[in-house]
Structures are given as C-alpha cells and as structure tokens.
Amino acid sequence: MNPGIDLQGTFIESLQGFGIPAGAAKAIWMPLPMLIVLVGSTVAVLIAVWMERKVSAAAQQRIGPEYIGPLGILAPLADGLKLVFKEDIIPAKADKWLFTFGPMIVVIPVFLSFLIVPFGENLLISDVGMGVFLWIALSSVVPIGLLMSGYASNNKYSLLGGLRATAQSLAYEIPLALAVMAIAMMSNSLSTVDIVQHQSGYGLLGWNVWRQPVGFIIFFIAALAECERTPFDLPEAEEELVAGYQTEYSGMKFALFYLGSYVNLTLSALLVSILYLGGWEAPIPVGLISSTFNISDATPWLQVVTGAIGIVMTLLKTYALVFFIVLIRWTIPRVRIDQLLNLGWKFLLPVALANLLATAGLKLTFPAFFGG
Amino acid sequence: MLKFLKQVGDYTKEVVQSAKYIGQGLSVTFDHMRRRPVTVQYPYEKLIPSERFRGRIHYEFDKCISCEVCVRVCPINLPVVDWEFNKTTKKKDLKHYSIDFGVCIFCGNCVEYCPTNCLSMTEEYELAVYERHELNYDSVALGRLPYKVTDDPMVTPMREFAYLPQGVMHPHDLPAGSRRAGKTPQEIVAETQAAQAKVSAISEGSSKG
Numbered sequence: 001m002n003p004g005i006d007l008q009g010t011f012i013e014s015l016q017g018f019g020i021p022a023g024a025a026k027a028i029w030m031p032l033p034m035l036i037v038l039v040g041s042t043v044a045v046l047i048a049v050w051m052e053r054k055v056s057a058a059a060q061q062r063i064g065p066e067y068i069g070p071l072g073i074l075a076p077l078a079d080g081l082k083l084v085f086k087e088d089i090i091p092a093k094a095d096k097w098l099f100t101f102g103p104m105i106v107v108i109p110v111f112l113s114f115l116i117v118p119f120g121e122n123l124l125i126s127d128v129g130m131g132v133f134l135w136i137a138l139s140s141v142v143p144i145g146l147l148m149s150g151y152a153s154n155n156k157y158s159l160l161g162g163l164r165a166t167a168q169s170l171a172y173e174i175p176l177a178l179a180v181m182a183i184a185m186m187s188n189s190l191s192t193v194d195i196v197q198h199q200s201g202y203g204l205l206g207w208n209v210w211r212q213p214v215g216f217i218i219f220f221i222a223a224l225a226e227c228e229r230t231p232f233d234l235p236e237a238e239e240e241l242v243a244g245y246q247t248e249y250s251g252m253k254f255a256l257f258y259l260g261s262y263v264n265l266t267l268s269a270l271l272v273s274i275l276y277l278g279g280w281e282a283p284i285p286v287g288l289i290s291s292t293f294n295i296s297d298a299t300p301w302l303q304v305v306t307g308a309i310g311i312v313m314t315l316l317k318t319y320a321l322v323f324f325i326v327l328i329r330w331t332i333p334r335v336r337i338d339q340l341l342n343l344g345w346k347f348l349l350p351v352a353l354a355n356l357l358a359t360a361g362l363k364l365t366f367p368a369f370f371g372g
Numbered sequence: 373m374l375k376f377l378k379q380v381g382d383y384t385k386e387v388v389q390s391a392k393y394i395g396q397g398l399s400v401t402f403d404h405m406r407r408r409p410v411t412v413q414y415p416y417e418k419l420i421p422s423e424r425f426r427g428r429i430h431y432e433f434d435k436c437i438s439c440e441v442c443v444r445v446c447p448i449n450l451p452v453v454d455w456e457f458n459k460t461t462k463k464k465d466l467k468h469y470s471i472d473f474g475v476c477i478f479c480g481n482c483v484e485y486c487p488t489n490c491l492s493m494t495e496e497y498e499l500a501v502y503e504r505h506e507l508n509y510d511s512v513a514l515g516r517l518p519y520k521v522t523d524d525p526m527v528t529p530m531r532e533f534a535y536l537p538q539g540v541m542h543p544h545d546l547p548a549g550s551r552r553a554g555k556t557p558q559e560i561v562a563e564t565q566a567a568q569a570k571v572s573a574i575s576e577g578s579s580k581g
Contacts, residue, residue, distance in 0.1 A: 057409075058404070058405040058409075061404060061407050061409050061410045062410075062411050063409045063411060063413070328398070331394070331397040331398050332394060
C-alpha cells in the first residue's frame with residue numbers, strides 16, 4: 001500500500017522551508033485538523049438537521065423549510081442563531097453548577113470522538129491504536145452529563161428523562177461494544193484505519209456487512225438507542241416528559257444539547273459506515289480502476305482524487321444512514337421503557353454474544369475470509 | 373432440550389415477522405416521500421371560503437333600526453347599540469354600534485335574526501392585531517368589505533375539499549374550468565323553480581278545466 005497524501009508531513013516540511021524550527025512547525029500544524037474537524041462536524045450537523053426537516057416534511061407530504069436560503073438550507077443556521085440570542089435561564093432552585101456542567105459533559109465527549117473518525121487513510125486527527133474502544137469509552141461519559149442535568153434541573157420530568165437516558169445508555173452500550181468486539185476480532189485491530197483497510201480491496205463485496213450482518217443490525221439498533229432517536233427516544237418523549245432532561249434548558253445550553261444530539265447522530269452514522277460499510281472505500285475500488293488504466297499509485301493527482309473520493313464516499317454513506325434513521329423516525333412508534341430494556345437485555349445482548357462466539361468460530365475455521 | 377429449541381424457533385419466527393412489518397412500514401413511509409405535498413402554502417396560496425363561511429361580521433349603519441334583537445340573540449349580549457330616543461320624530465337615533473371580535477364566537481345568531489338584514493357574514497378571517505382592543509370594531513370598521521381571495525393578484529386561490537371534482541383529493545394543479553362534484557346551489561335553485569312552475573301550471577290547468 002502507498003502511504004497516500006501525507007498532509008502533516010508536507011505542511012511541516014514547507015514550514016521548515018520558511019526557516020521555522022521543526023518543533024514550532026508541528027505546533028502550528030496541531031490545532032489545524034482539530035479546527036477543521038470541529039467546524040466540519042458542526043457543518044455536518046447543520047446538514048443533518050436540514051435533512052431531518054426536509055425528509056420529515058416529505059414523509060408527511062409537506063414542503064418543509066423553503067425560504068431560508070435555497071431549499072431552506074440555512075434554516076438550521078437560523079435556528080442556531082436564534083438559540084444563541086435567547087435568554088439563558090437557570091431555574092431558581094436548580095443546582096447552578098451541575099446545571100451548567102451537564103450540557104458541557106454531554107457535548108465534549110461527542111466532539112472528542114471525532115478524533116478517531118477517518119475520512120481517508122491519512123485524513124484523520126489521530127490514528128489512536130485503540131480507536132473504536134476510545135469512542136465507546138467516551139460515549140459512556142455522555143449519560144453522566146444527562147443524569148447530571150436531569151437531576152440539577154429540579155424538575156420531575158427532567159429527572160425522569162435523565163434516569164431513562166442513563167438506563168437506556170447502560171443497556172445498549174454492552175451489545176454495542178460486543179458488536180464492535182466481533183469487528184475488532186476480525187480486523188485484528190481496534191484502530192479505525194486498520195478496520196477500514198481490512199475491508200478494502202474488493203469494493204462493495206469486501207465490506208463488513210456481508211461478514212457481520214447480525215453485528216450490523218445489532219450495532220445499528222444500539223447506535224439508534226445511544227443517540228436517543230426514535231423508536232428509542234424515551235428520555236425526551238415529548239408526550240410524557242415534556243422534553244426530558246432538556247425541559248428546563250434554554251438558550252445556549254439547550255443549543256448544546258441540540259448540537260450534541262445531532263453530532264452524536266452523525267457520529268454514529270459515520271461509525272456504522274466505517275465499521276460495516278467500508279468507510280472511505282468506494283463500491284468499486286479506486287485502485288482497481290487506476291491499475292486497469294496503468295496509472296501509478298504514486299501519481300499526485302490520483303492521490304488527490306482518491307482522497308476526495310474517500311471523503312465523498314464516507315459522507316455519502318453517512319448521510320444515507322441519516323436518511324434511513326429519519327425514515328425510521330416516521331415509521332416506528334416509540335417503544336415503552338419495559339420493551340426497551342427487554343429488547344436491550346433479553347434480545348440484543350444474547351444475540352450479540354452468540355454473534356461474537358460465531359465470529360470467533362468462523363475466524364478459526366475460515367481464517368481467509370474472517371481475518372486470520 | 374426439544375422444548376427449548378421450539379421456544380428458540382418460535383422466538384426467531386416472531387423476530388422475522390416483526391422485521392417484515394417494520395419493512396412494510398418503511399416502504400409506506402418511503403412511498404409518501406414521492407407524493408406531492410398537500411399543504412396549502414399560506415399566505416401565497418389561500419383556500420376559497422365556502423358560501424356559508426362565518427367570518428367577520430359586516431354591518432350597514434343606515435339599515436339599522438336599533439331594535440337590539442342582535443343583542444338579545446347573542447349568547448353573551450356582545451353587540452353594543454348606542455341609541456337615544458328622539459322625542460320629536462318619536463324614533464330611535466342610532467349613535468354608535470360596535471362588536472368586539474376578540475369575544476365574538478362567530479355563531480351567526482345576530483345575522484340570522486336581524487330584521488332588516490343589516491348584519492351579514494363576510495369571508496374575512498385574518499383578524500391578527502397587535503393589541504386586543506383593536507378587535508373591537510366600530511360601525512365604520514364593521515362596514516368595510518374584505519378583499520376577495522380570488523381577486524388578490526398575490527394569492528393563488530385554492531378550492532376547498534367539497535368544491536373539487538369527483539375523485540380529486542387536493543386542490544393543486546387543477547385543470548382550468550374543472551367542475552365540482554354534484555350540483556351547484558344555483559342549479560338546485562333553478563331546478564326547484566322549474567319544478568314548482570310546472571306544478572303550478574298543472575294545478576292552474578286543472579282548476580281551469
């Protein structure tokens with residue numbers, strides 16, 4: 001495999017060319033990808049919100065946002081701006097500090113998880129060795145923030161919403177982790193880059209969905225529950241709990257929750273596409289096309305094209321999944337809390353365990369297909 | 373052991389069945405996405421109010437005889453009729469008349485009972501104001517006629533459901549001159565009048581003969 005584009009290396013080298021020492025050049029480079037990912041994920045959220053509103057409207061035979069920018073594309077931006085300018089209210093008998101820290105604790109881990117999301121072989125902030133595990137660890141910090149804000153609001157609906165969110169996250173984290181474990185076992189690595197590379201080479205046929213269909217379904221359902229999307233949106237069930245743990249929030253703090261939930265949604269969709277749908281790999285491998293036309297892997301323009309295709313493919317898969325999730329929202333009614341916990345503990349967990357066991361067995365019997 | 377296997381089998385069957393139902397539901401939702409939006413894009417499109425629409429009340433000051441029937445039939449005695457008895461003419465002189473549409477329930481009793489037909493219903497329903505006292509209409513405001521939806525060049529008028537051709541479900545993209553289902557009120561009136569004329573002609577003929 002060729003190393004592809006090495007943005008970091010070229011950037012540092014070119015800075016050194018201006019006479020900046022190597023350490024300083026690296027320090028200048030460091031915040032750049034973080035900033036890009038932060039801005040990129042926020043834009044991704046705006047697109048996800050717009051898509052949710054448009055697809056919801058279409059499913060209900062409405063038009064949806066139309067006049068705020070072309071096709072209403074600026075509607076989420078207007079929403080965000082409105083929330084920025086709104087008054088920030090802290091209820092009189094609320095716990096001020098917990099109330100303020102709650103939304104932060106919810107949002108920060110979600111953004112931090114973008115650390116391990118690759119858009120190409122070298123297009124990620126950091127190739128952490130235990131990539132996916134880091135994501136699972138970070139995502140289990142979120143319920144603490146939810147419980148915190150639910151408790152601090154001094155409101156029965158908030159408290160119930162927070163408790164429900166915690167119970168739900170705890171129940172669905174385990175099948176999620178088990179599904180990821182099966183993938184990690186096949187790829188012999190927890191690194192997201194290694195997992196995608198393990199799926200590469202055969203295009204559409206090499207993707208993990210074919211080797212892990214059960215794991216894919218388990219992961220998808222668990223990810224839906226982790227994001228508190230319908231049919232698992234009990235923590236903010238508006239018919240019962242007003243808005244769950246968000247009830248007392250307004251202004252920027254509410255915007256943080258809102259942002260966090262949609263970042264989480266796009267992040268989950270990104271991870272589903274990375275773990276099961278081949279990440280940045282195109283349905284027909286780019287390497288195959290370039291080799292049939294006798295173009296060397298080292299050609300600069302080919303590397304740029306490959307990088308661009310990688311980003312487009314990742315986003316395409318992600319937004320296809322977001323579309324599907326929105327469609328599910330208008331198809332499946334909300335489950336009850338007992339049904340939710342039954343599904344988590346009595347169905348997903350045993351099936352995930354069986355899937356892990358089967359993967360282990362298949363890996364021993366057919367090491368060629370299931371990663372030796 | 374067999375019993376356990378049977379349980380597992382039944383459970384699997386249920387899982388497959390529920391997955392099938394979810395798939396069916398998703399296909400329904402997906403099918404809705406390619407259908408035309410049914411919403412009327414107010415204020416760019418507006419529905420044409422029906423003939424019996426009970427909108428803001430219109431009032432003709434000159435026709436009013438200050439009988440106060442409207443006040444008596446009103447559920448909350450809403451119309452304010454300010455008159456003074458003129459001893460020389462021995463008639464009531466009407467000074468002011470007003471109805472507060474912030475309180476009116478648009479039941480139409482006053483219109484129904486007005487002996488001189490000085491009260492009538494309009495098609496106006498856009499009664500948004502900045503302050504509730506602005507809804508208290510005096511005789512001048514009551515005498516204004518609303519702008520018709522069909523005459524407004526800014527508005528695409530849409531027909532209501534009952535005024536659509538048979539089988540058509542929403543008012544968008546109707547072919548020009550398409551006729552509503554059933555007879556129009558004018559046709560019904562013409563038919564009854566023709567039938568009555570016929571009956572009276574026959575009875576006249578029989579009385580003569």
